[in-house]
Amino acid sequence: MEIRLTVNGVEESLEVHPGELLRTALRRLRIYSVKHGDETGEAGSDAILMTHDPETPTSYRLVNSGVLLAAQADGASIITVESMAPEEIRPPGAEMHAGLHPLQEEFVTCGAIQCGYCTPAQLLAARHLLDQIPDPSEAQVREAIAGVLCRCTGYVKPVAAVLRAAARLRGETPEPLPIDVRNVITGGEWPSPEGEELGPRDDALDLERKTRTVPVTVAPPQTRVVNQPEPKVDAVKLSKGRPVFAGDVEMPGMLYGGLLTSPHAHARILSIDTSAACVLPGVHAVLTHADVPRVIYASGGQSYPNPPPYDQVSLDNKVRHVGDRVAIVAAESPELVQMALERIRVEYEPLPALFEPEQAIAPGAPVIHDEPDARLIHDPERNIAVELHVEHEDVDRALEGAAHVLTTEYRVHQVQQASIEPHIALSYWDEDDRLVIRTSTQVPFHVRRMVAPLVGLPVRRIRIVKPRIGGGFGGKQEMLIEDLVAHLTIATGRPVLFEYSREQEFTSARTRHPQRLRFRSGVDETGKLVGMDVHVLADTGAYGTHGLTVQMVTGFRALSTYWLPAARFHCDVAYTNKPVPGAFRGYGAPQALFGLEQHMDELAHHIGMDPLELRRRNWIQVGQDMPMAVAMGEGRDGFPQTIQSSGLAECVEAGAAAIDWDRRTESQWCQDPERPHIRRGMGLALCMHGTGIAGLDMGAASIKLNDDGSFNLLVGATDLGTGSDTVLAQIAAETLGVPLEQILVYSSDTDFTPFDTGAYASSTTYISGGAVLKAAEDVARQIREHAAKHLLKGADPDRVRLEGSAVHIGEDISVSLEEVALHATHQADQHQIMATASHMSYLSPPPFAAQYVAVAVDVETGQVTVEKMVMAVDCGIAINPVTASGQVEGGMTQALGYALCEEMCYDEAGRVVNPRFGAYRIPAAHEMPDMEVILVQTYEPSGPYGAKAVAEIPMDGLAPAVASAIYDATGARIRQIPFTPDRVLRALG
């Protein structure tokens, strides 16, 4: 049927089929700003403004083009973000922001854009609001954008951007964006309850606590680009809705891919009949386990060799969870794909299924991995994928001598990363018969290495291109769909676009590991820990990917935040017939800290000590070793680690002031006389994370000087919305003495950028940034030498400096980088000034944080409402305070969902019963608590410009802080998350 649309003022006529979505139709019209986030409308990333009465401008309504049929829009006028900055190409000489709408400008400058996938829809929602209400309140802004879910920002900066844009549109000058950055205080620490002031230790060497002298902290750097709130280098194009994501391309002859998934939790496939699917005109391939090579692999996007077990194949003759792979299809339209998938007849032999790890490891349980070719499963007969056991000194003896010993147990649940952009990949053969996979991945180089054997191609015939990523959070640290799309291109010879549905994100992608954690620890008479024993039973679902390393991190985090003379970690990682956990922001630490921080609270109450005082007496300090670091690397031995920077004490102090910690003792605050069923409380959790994986992560960078004094920076690092491209460019710009816009970042492409392990483990700023720093220093040296020799009269290159896009000697003599570049390439000693550098580190300096919350508990219904959350974070020097604070805000918001409302739930057959947004509740803009972030800067001597990590630590502390706050409010200790109303009410009795 033919419909007529007016899109951004242009009349269009197009043929649609009755079931075609408006979103699909718009994308066929090259309106790529409308993004697929889900099929049911809760994501809102495909929102548009639409009216059937364009003569009345106020009649435009914000609607989701993904839950509207194209036919419903017949005759409508539609506005998308493409119309907000109509200047298609920035004219020569124009600023980056030229032509942007004030909303777009403010989104760029406020750091409101992280991955940018939801940005066009947020902008439209905001524009619609400001058209109606020029002076909106914050609540009205939040209400307006509430239907556009953002998984990155925590909504703080988008809301600020809208309010500032509104002010500008009214002709006012908005207040500067507040970013709370504090430099560490050198004198004084958190006062103890007894009023004892605890200054720095007098002795430089503490044999008992194994403290040794380390470099002193230094003053904040005097920098021009680093430590400055530079706008993200990719923000302008994202604000325009440019086609930058994996699905934003079309190719001639492109097919669509789809996956048939298992309806059974555990079954053997007896037969598959694909004939009815194959005969459908337009279906080009239907592949099953009989059609693809059987190559055993581990799917985690991790360094070579991948940690065991090796327990997967592309397509198998057995399914191990609902949502497991059965068959794949390539066809000429998504509808044909669906029809073909529904015509595949599979005969299953259902097998007994296991959904709880205790059940799975019990004697006589059905064996989930009985295939003979799986390798390095710890004990397949007992469904144990991995067993971890690490000891430092004699814990049992230490606890025997303790004044007090306490044992407590906790349970953490399964949640999903829920990036708004689902997994998506496009594969095609290039003109040299090389397989190109353009994929939304955090780990392009791992993917190339891992796909090669599965599809029978040498690595040299595979190219992985990583475009912009619409969020990952660990979920895309996996070789998840790239083998499938590659098989389809190889089978058909055609380009194939393959994308998960939202339901498949829950059933067939990756999640966070559920765990049962038991803590046993002891303290001496003074409250100093003498030992801790942590026992974990983890659930790795149907496959063991990341099962070893996530749980190793759990152990390391549980046993390193507080200094322990003796420690033991034991973990059984069990298979079950559930969708598969993998990497998820925090990577084992949120689980560990939920247990650890509650255990410390309980221990404090057990011995009658203030919980903060107990922590203060035991938290790890500058100069102390982390004994478990040596024993607990990620999948291999680790390396010795000594704390060289910590602002933890200052974080505790700053956070306490921000949340008004003393108020928790005021009866008027604790119990609202107007609402007698409401009790208020506050909670605190301390956090410590890592910065990259010591001795394992490696990043490389190339920098070359261009004719005009600009630089190309090529990095294998993958910016998944975090702003790492910007941070890396800032490091390069600072080192090379140029403004940020002189650095042109490209990331990442296995053909053109140097290797990087990828975006995970909070490593990019520290590891990849280290590589950028080295490469930039090398280029700077080459520039100085060439300029000094040829353009500065033979000056001593060590006495010249790079500043303001020029090479200077003294105050009066300088030569521009453009002159140096042209001279070096055309006039003398001709060569390309460029450098490539690699960086790895045997250190993983921990960022620290104090997480505070204030909650209100409805003691009659069990509903917990977080009213305020404050996180004070020591991330070293923040290379970009805006992106760093944005990371904390977004991470805390994910952690809020983890604590309160996000949970994958199952029926008795192992089916996820809430595989959609809404039912799986992630926080929306209009229900966020007051949120405050404080960056407490220390100087990490091993990091580029003093930086440590910031990306994952905000995920770690909220759940235990909420647990403590609930206890503070009600006296009920809840040892299992999430704190849903029914669970809380049960605990209240």
Next chain:
Amino acid sequence: MAILAEYHTATSVEDVLNLLRRHESKLAILAGGSHLVGALETRKRRDLDGVISLARLGLDDIRIENERVRIGAMTTLEQLNKIRDEAGAAGSLLSQAVRYEGPLNLRNQATIGGAIALAEVDSELYTALLALSARVSGWLLTGEKVTVHLSQKDEVAALSLIEAVDFPLPVDSTGHARVARSPMDRPIVAAVAVRTPDGDRSAICGVAPYPILAETPFDPPDDYLADAKYRLRVGPILLARARGQL
């Protein structure tokens, strides 16, 4: 993935009924589409050959006359805010209730007719309409036009096409209480109370497969949000709170 062979734009009630009679269950009515299109896309609905759009029937008017509020079935949830002031306490209650149905972009698409047809277990709008003594008018497949009370669930479900919902004014005061996983989440249980010159009336959702009047026996679902025991426990508490606000 929506796989449809037919899309009909009805221009009259008779048109709709004829199409429904001709195709029987193979066609479904498309109101706003916020729910149905999602169900088609996720293949929860695979039984349909096509849909019948009501967009040109003009059922989106809101009138207050003769001390009754009449809302056309195709009125979007967001449009209900139009009567926030005119309808007094009832208008405020509806504005509050629709806010919990979903965010603005879904409210701009979802219709009150759709909300009535779906009768979702957690619909606070439906619950509010029950408490407001709402009636539903519409047509049976035979073409007979009928008006039934919203509380007559089976009779409402028998309507092939909903025309409008109406309820009486004045409303003196209202009360509303809820429990949910997060502040703007759909409720696990929610209660609404309404005081009119004729007396008080309360309704509740989350304690039966669909919203019910408070005096109806509870038949709570046992699902991933909460078990039946929990719902039975908090239902009376929330009803008491809602009534306490009158």
